[in-house]
Amino acid sequence: MENYQSPQRDAQFVAYELFDFQSHYDRLGFSEASQDLVKAIHTEAAKFADNILAPINQIGDQQGCTFDEGTVTTPKGFKEAYQQYVEGGWPSMSHPEKWGGQGLPYSLSTSIAEYFSGANHAWAMYPGLSQGCISTILSHGTEEQKARFLPKLIEGQWAGTMCLTEAHCGSDLGLLRCKAKPNEDGSYSLTGTKIFISAGEHDLADNIVHVVLARLPDAPAGTKGISLFIVPKFNVTEDGEVADRNQVTCGSIEHKMGINGSATCVINFDNAKGFLIGAENRGLNCMFTFMNVARIGTGLEGMAASEAALQGALRYAQDRVQFRSPTQRDGTAPADEIIVHPDVRRMLLTQKAFAEGGRALAYYCMQQVDVSQHSESAEKQQLAEARLALLTPIVKAFLTETAQEATSYGIQVFGGHGYVREWGMEQLARDTRISTLYEGTTGIQALDLLGRKVLGSNGELLSVYIKEISDYCEAFNGDVPQQHWCDTLQGYMQQWQELTHHVGSQAATNPDELGAASVDYLMYSGYVTFAYYWLRMATTASTKLAEGATETDFYQGKIETARFFFERLLPRSQSHAAGVKAGAASLMSIGESMFKA
Numbered sequence: 001m002e003n004y005q006s007p008q009r010d011a012q013f014v015a016y017e018l019f020d021f022q023s024h025y026d027r028l029g030f031s032e033a034s035q036d037l038v039k040a041i042h043t044e045a046a047k048f049a050d051n052i053l054a055p056i057n058q059i060g061d062q063q064g065c066t067f068d069e070g071t072v073t074t075p076k077g078f079k080e081a082y083q084q085y086v087e088g089g090w091p092s093m094s095h096p097e098k099w100g101g102q103g104l105p106y107s108l109s110t111s112i113a114e115y116f117s118g119a120n121h122a123w124a125m126y127p128g129l130s131q132g133c134i135s136t137i138l139s140h141g142t143e144e145q146k147a148r149f150l151p152k153l154i155e156g157q158w159a160g161t162m163c164l165t166e167a168h169c170g171s172d173l174g175l176l177r178c179k180a181k182p183n184e185d186g187s188y189s190l191t192g193t194k195i196f197i198s199a200g201e202h203d204l205a206d207n208i209v210h211v212v213l214a215r216l217p218d219a220p221a222g223t224k225g226i227s228l229f230i231v232p233k234f235n236v237t238e239d240g241e242v243a244d245r246n247q248v249t250c251g252s253i254e255h256k257m258g259i260n261g262s263a264t265c266v267i268n269f270d271n272a273k274g275f276l277i278g279a280e281n282r283g284l285n286c287m288f289t290f291m292n293v294a295r296i297g298t299g300l301e302g303m304a305a306s307e308a309a310l311q312g313a314l315r316y317a318q319d320r321v322q323f324r325s326p327t328q329r330d331g332t333a334p335a336d337e338i339i340v341h342p343d344v345r346r347m348l349l350t351q352k353a354f355a356e357g358g359r360a361l362a363y364y365c366m367q368q369v370d371v372s373q374h375s376e377s378a379e380k381q382q383l384a385e386a387r388l389a390l391l392t393p394i395v396k397a398f399l400t401e402t403a404q405e406a407t408s409y410g411i412q413v414f415g416g417h418g419y420v421r422e423w424g425m426e427q428l429a430r431d432t433r434i435s436t437l438y439e440g441t442t443g444i445q446a447l448d449l450l451g452r453k454v455l456g457s458n459g460e461l462l463s464v465y466i467k468e469i470s471d472y473c474e475a476f477n478g479d480v481p482q483q484h485w486c487d488t489l490q491g492y493m494q495q496w497q498e499l500t501h502h503v504g505s506q507a508a509t510n511p512d513e514l515g516a517a518s519v520d521y522l523m524y525s526g527y528v529t530f531a532y533y534w535l536r537m538a539t540t541a542s543t544k545l546a547e548g549a550t551e552t553d554f555y556q557g558k559i560e561t562a563r564f565f566f567e568r569l570l571p572r573s574q575s576h577a578a579g580v581k582a583g584a585a586s587l588m589s590i591g592e593s594m595f596k597a
Helices: 008-018 021-027 035-063 078-087 106-119 121-140 143-155 283-319 342-374 378-419 425-436 442-457 460-474 482-507 512-546 552-582
Strands: 066-068 071-073 158-163 179-182 188-198 207-214 227-232 234-236 242-245 248-253 264-277
Touching: 008 021, 008 035, 008 106, 008 342, 008 512, 008 552, 021 035, 021 342, 035 078, 035 106, 035 121, 035 425, 066 248, 071 248, 078 121, 106 121, 106 283, 106 342, 121 143, 121 158, 121 207, 121 227, 121 264, 121 283, 121 425, 143 158, 143 207, 143 227, 158 188, 179 264, 188 207, 188 227, 207 264, 207 283, 227 234, 227 283, 283 342, 283 378, 283 425, 342 378, 342 512, 342 552, 378 425, 378 442, 378 460, 378 512, 442 460, 442 482, 442 512, 460 482, 460 512, 482 512, 482 552, 512 552
Parallel strands: 158 207
Antiparallel strands: 066 071, 179 188, 188 264, 207 227, 227 264, 234 242, 248 264
């Protein structure tokens, strides 16, 4: 969207008024990350997003990437924007100073990534993939591997990817066939084909470092026989310089529904030289270092799309004049701005509730990542990791599913104008559709949440989070309506636990019950989680108003949006609760032949 404006005020509210990031940074030893510095960084990031990335967003959609005999060229302006991104030092913000980073918190670099994605989702994919590659090498690479690959990756001169998917197996990585054969010099030769590789080939950086899943000879079948490798596009000397071309080629790029400016590639490895990361046959364990952070990043993309859709729809609703309101404000006008109509308000408030509620949840998770990475207290690290284990699939799936609704409303508010390209609404809907698919579909996130995280921990991870919410509510002594919302939320906590027990008991005798309930369970969890943060935002806003804050519209808007959420959106969770209780019978009783018309 060309008129996108980075939501700096709300970001400051969430970080410093809701979650007290200053104390958070001080506790973790980031004293240099003062509120003034963070605000200055956000201001500069917003300038880059709003003035550089947003104007080339529609160009990227219209031109797309071009493919010519293995060479991929990005749309007009993408390469120049990337060069400015590197010159601005943005790639290195949260990485260790030892390898050329700036040593700032993960939450700071991730929070500004929202601006880049909101302004230009397709462009933001390129540096986003590199961050995951860097994190994987930092966590599992040898010191020699770090010295060879990290400085140029962190500087942004090189880019990175994660090569997981193969055509025959999709998300079922246990079926992958890519082979890795050991060489006499300690390296490996990789052969195979990977598909759907975002940023797998492009003209933005001097080298592309692929992190690749493959099987060693005689490896066990299934997921227990997968190893992880570094495979650069150009071979790299021991002192970290580009050498000759490796046997890595781009076979084609996909023609997609959206994010056309982001190259989604088929990557072929033909005895390509690579290096083992971590232990043999432990590739999935190493990969999840990347995947868990990537899933938070994908959720952030959904939230950014909801914000962009709200911005576009709100501007249009404030200007577009159609129909008289029964309670219209100007008796002389032939028609009113459509923002006065209740149904338009419903759509705008839904977008606002999803965007700002998602921002609160995402920032909370960013804060937990900081603690898990930098706290000196093992107990606090473990608590943060427990919270992240539960919330990561919710962030990824709920924020991207609600983005589908928010961007759809962006089209709907515009009416017929939303369906044509010039306004940017239909591109936003197309671009964000991918966010429910990559890094694990909604169904996969739901199974992870219910099966691995909740039932797999015997309810312990859920209990940790419910205790936090319950403690907040029990200590609450606020004004009406917040007290009423707090009491309502307590009831949902009890129902959440009851639903968990119900599914667990049903799945003990019929494993299909788990998959049948999982997506409804995740959506229920998402609405209840949002209710907690909307309660906290409304309480914070009320406190600010009581203290005499002058931004009355901003703070009152928080309270009224919380009211809308509790009265109009939170009740949706009851349909999901009914879906959880309905069981597997209505899904599994129909024979395959009955699906035919």
